[in-house]
Every structure is written in C-alpha cells, then in structure tokens.
Amino acid sequence: MVLLKLLLSIDGIGPHKIFSLLNYFKSFDNILEADLYSLLKVDGININLSQKLLNAKSKYESIKNKVENELNKLSKINARIITYWDNDYPELLKKIYYPPLIIYTKGSFTEQDKYSLAVVGTRQPTTYGKIQTEKIVHELVEKNITIVSGLARGIDTIAHKSALNSNGRTIAVIGSGLDVVYPPENYKLFNEITEKGVIITEYELGTKPDAQNFPRRNRIISGLSLGTLVIETKIDGGAMQTAAYAIDQNREVFAIPGNINVKQAEGPNKLIQRGEAKLITNAEDILQELEIKLKPLTGKNIQKPSVELTLFEEKLLQVIGTEAKHIDEIALLSSMSTSDCLVNLLTLEFKGLIKQLPGKMFVLAD
Known part of the structure; x- marks a missing residue:
C-alpha cells in the first residue's frame, strides 16, 4: 500500500505506467530498488519519469506515516482501502480502461x-x-x-x-x-x-x-x-x-x-x-x-451454421466463443495476422454470424 501510494504521488505516473513497471519488475519493492538504467528499459518510462522515481525514495517515510494515519481514520468510521490487486476488488471494475488502483469503501x-x-x-x-x-x-x-x-x-x-x-x-x-x-x-x-x-x-x-x-x-x-x-x-x-x-x-x-x-x-x-x-x-x-x-457460463457449443464457411472463418468462430474478444486476442488465439483476421471477420459479419462492438471487439451474433 505504501509503495503504491508513493508511485501515485509522482506526477506523470498513473495506472498504465504502474502496470508497465510491475510487468517489468514483478513487484513494488523491485521498482523502488531499480536503478536509472533499468527504469529506462520500461515501456513509457523516459528519463524525466525515471529521475522522479529515483527521487521519490526520499518521500517513503512521509508517505508511510500518511498511510498509517489514513488507515487509523478509516478504521474509526468502519471503512477500508481496497487495491486493484486485492481479492475483493470488483471483477467488473478491473476490466475497464482506467481502473482506480485504490478504492475507499x-x-x-x-x-x-x-x-x-x-x-x-x-x-x-x-x-x-x-x-x-x-x-x-x-x-x-x-x-x-x-x-x-x-x-x-x-x-x-x-x-x-x-x-x-x-x-x-x-x-x-x-x-x-x-x-x-x-x-x-x-x-x-x-x-x-x-x-x-x-x-x-x-x-x-x-x-x-x-x-x-x-x-x-x-x-x-x-x-x-x-x-x-x-x-x-x-x-x-x-x-x-x-x-x-x-x-x-x-x-x-x-x-x-x-x-x-x-x-x-x-x-x-x-x-x-x-x-x-x-x-x-x-x-x-x-x-x-x-x-x-x-448466467455464469459453463461452456456453450457453437452450432455449425447453415451457410458455407472457409476453414479460417470456422476457426475464428471457435476462437470468439461465447464472450466478446478484442481483435488482438483473436489474432493471437487463431495464430493469424491482424489484417487476415479483420478480412475474415468482416465476411462473418456480412453472413450475420458475428457482430462488431466498440473498441474493435467482436462477439457472436444473437
């Protein structure tokens, strides 16, 4: 919690930058201990942000005291903090583009x-x-x-x-x-x-x-x-x-x-x-x-449509399954290029078998 608060206190560091840092360093402790050379290897972290991260170490104790004070106040009103990585963080909220990394409840x-x-x-x-x-x-x-x-x-x-x-x-x-x-x-x-x-x-x-x-x-x-x-x-x-x-x-x-x-x-x-x-x-x-x-799904078989499909189209239908998927995920699961996927997805859409949703998401048609 203290390290997360420390990172969020840095101007220019938001959820996406924190996710990038964690993806590279695997833990908040490793981020705090990283040197300039290592920080510059992280996607989206430039020399300016790297320097801010290094300088932020000096604020650790003050942030720690602030967090302890905050937790005491929350306890007195029967409230708490939940972070993105806690088990009781709402699942649906995790899936949005800019989820709050800390929520007070x-x-x-x-x-x-x-x-x-x-x-x-x-x-x-x-x-x-x-x-x-x-x-x-x-x-x-x-x-x-x-x-x-x-x-x-x-x-x-x-x-x-x-x-x-x-x-x-x-x-x-x-x-x-x-x-x-x-x-x-x-x-x-x-x-x-x-x-x-x-x-x-x-x-x-x-x-x-x-x-x-x-x-x-x-x-x-x-x-x-x-x-x-x-x-x-x-x-x-x-x-x-x-x-x-x-x-x-x-x-x-x-x-x-x-x-x-x-x-x-x-x-x-x-x-x-x-x-x-x-x-x-x-x-x-x-x-x-x-x-x-x-209704939580236990799996849903995709019935073979009456229209003729190419092998690529059949493969894409199986990959999409019962939940909407982003084009990048579809390309990865189907082992096809993004451009090939889009061409075949367009054909499937013309045949009324899938529909495109905002954000390049695709789902089976009703």
Missing part, C-alpha cells in the same frame, strides 16, 4: 454484486421519470440485481431508495471522501447503504465534492455494472457521460424514451436515436438483453 461486497446495473439520470426528474425509476428498480431488485448509482439528487437518490425499499442491494459511487456526505440531505441514505450495500470512492478522506470529481466518478459507476440505464437527462447531463463511459467499456446501455417536448428526455431520446442505447420499457427488456451475462 464503506460496507461489504457480496457475490450478488457481480450482477449489477447502473441507474442514472437528472437531478430534476419529472413525475414520469420518478415513477419509471421506482418501477424498474423494484423489478430488477426482485431478480437479485444490485443497483449502482451516484448518490446525487434526483434519479440517483430515487434509484438507491427504491432498491433499499425493495429489500435489495445498492452501491453508491461518490465524488468526495467517505467522510464528506454529499448532498448533505442524503446523510441517512448514505448510512443505510453502508448497511445493505457499499459506498465507494477513489478520493481520500476529506476530499470535497468538487465539480471535476464527478466525471471521473462516472466511469466507476458504469465500470461496476453489466449495463447502464439512463432514465432522464439533458443532452449535456452527467448521465450522458456515464453512458459514454459504458460504451467505451463495452457495456450495454439502455434508455427509457421520453416526451420530445421535455428537456429531461433529450438525453435518452438522443441515445436511442443514435443507436447507442437500447430502448426499454420495463426491467424484462434489460434482463433479456443481459441474459448470457447474468
């Missing part, structure tokens, strides 16, 4: 939380938005789906409360420290969530809910979830950022259509219009779309 994760759905929207919902949020969240909770949201006013608060009122689990991702409840009127709700769910943040104790914190928070909301449901939001609302993150993370996006004359319906309607979100009217629409992800 209050409450406990359960097995059920692997099957989570984000529900997000405006701070000023219409009566229609409130009713739909309560209805759909209740239906999802009945199917043991954990509800993830951001504890903000409006749709977020309604989603959390509806989950708790239905005796379900909910996770709140906040844009402040665990000791700073925002908005303040959600203090009681905050404590209820810690009893029947989890509060998560990547921000240290004492961090105020500054505006710049919330876009970063939104990537965690979508990252913890199999999909994101947008209820109501303006076209430039924070929920649209969460939807954009979900798309980048190769997660499903759902939206409830709204009145075209209402500002709060602009976001969901635009997502549907652009084909970025699936139009849903009830929880069953979501559950059907996520059916495969909601």
